[in-house]
Amino acid sequence: MTDEPTTPASGMRDFLPEQVARRNHVFDIIRDVYEGYGFEPLETPSMERLSTLLGKYGEDEKLIFRIMKRGQKLQRALDEDPSEDELADLALRYDLTVPLARIFAEHGNDFPRVFKRYQIGPVWRADRPQKGRYREFYQCDVDILGSESTLVEAEVISAAADALERLGFDDFRIHTNHRKLLDGMMEIAGIEQEMRSDALVAIDKLDKIGLKGVVDELDERGLSDDAVDTLMPMLDQGAEADSPPFDNQRTLQAIADQIEQTESGAHAVSDLESLFRVCEGSSAGRHLYFDPYLARGLSYYTGAIFEIRSDDFPGSLAAGGRYDDLVGMFTNQDVPACGFSLGVERIIDLMEERDMFDIDETPADVMVAVWDEDFAADSMAIARQMREAGLRADLYPDDDSGFGKQFGYADERDIPFVAIFAPDEKEAGCVAIRDMDSGEQTEVSREHAGEETARLILKARD
RNA sequence: GUGGGCAUAGCUCAGUCUGGUUAGAGCGCCGGCUUGUGGUGCCGGAGGACGCGGGUUCAAGUCCCGUUGCCCACCCCA
Structure with a gap:
């Protein structure tokens, strides 16, 4: 006995079989929807060079998990009063988007002119854990690189909306805004460039701290x-009821007159108009909610x-947007890009809370019992026949237990059928298939135990 | 990085405010009733130096200080 902790490291989680089954169920649906849109899978390593990640996220950079240099390099670094970043040369990926930009800069020529990819995988953030926030969590990203059309925006949010609907959600809103719209407003309000990200953070908090809260915070941040x-009246013209149906075009028009005097404002208005129009034909349409207060932190x-x-x-269940300059941070070419990321952990948490999982979690279709040591080879053979017939067959893992214990084991694991081959059955040349629900036993032939059991189980399921 | 809450059996928790004989419950686990047959029932059993360290006291799971871990909120974010 030691006092070594047995819980996972802070913010990390272990998943038991039932949880894994639920998570896989969610991933399978999302993958299926994404592939249905023609997105292609892409995978990148869990670690990146630290320099690849630095300078892409803004303030959040401090949450990147750094990986220390090793061996002599570490010694050399330690010798010269290093900063945190000088001690590290690698880092765990912070999201799936920046690695995508990197790989596109590297392999751009190998991809189609417009490249649609999806990726489902874990990312790591050294955040303090909290409800719906983990240090290791999965993201499910779709991204389209190489097109400036708002069709691309429409595609990625539609894919996300479809995935959520397939998972059983209906009552979600896709808050939508445009960075250039906010830029235009801030320009009109005479907010200098270096104050703008501060202003965005405050604006973004409307739903949490209310109108007065936003005003106070803008004030505190030195505006x-x-x-x-x-600024505030411009934002507020966009305020509409946050329940459907949303009249996004009208909200946009209310803001447009003023904002169109700036170049970025005009650009944003035209983008959003086009986006709203395109989305009318998509599954995202009825969820789309123009929200001038949406700002988002990532730079x-x-x-x-x-x-x-x-x-x-x-907080949010998913997020995304257009990031036309990111690939350019790795290579000289200009590559327009737009992506969307489902926060599956939060989606799964919410599904657990609402009891939305309804999946078959049985680990096997049938368990083959073992009478004793002398019958063990027969039991293995029967299990093999079952598997060859397409059944998931589990073999009782011991040869000296009574049937009572074996049935209890099958019951505990929710295995619906038990196959019995003991002296009586051997004598009769059959295998007894016990329905654990009713207690009824049916005999199938020893020779064709596989197919006959498969047929029996199929019939019982109807 | 800042603030708050919690830590007692494998799990979920009572007991702590108002210190005092062998620290409880439910669930789970093991055994028996049931030597070819489970689930339900009845009977029995195992399992805890009360997160860790120090202090106060005749006496600490209970009060005080520290510490670690987890949770929640803030910041920020999926």
């Missing part, structure tokens, strides 16, 4: 009263931005 007085977004929210969950 002039003039700027705040100009790489350049155009439309999105966040999916449900009233039952604090």
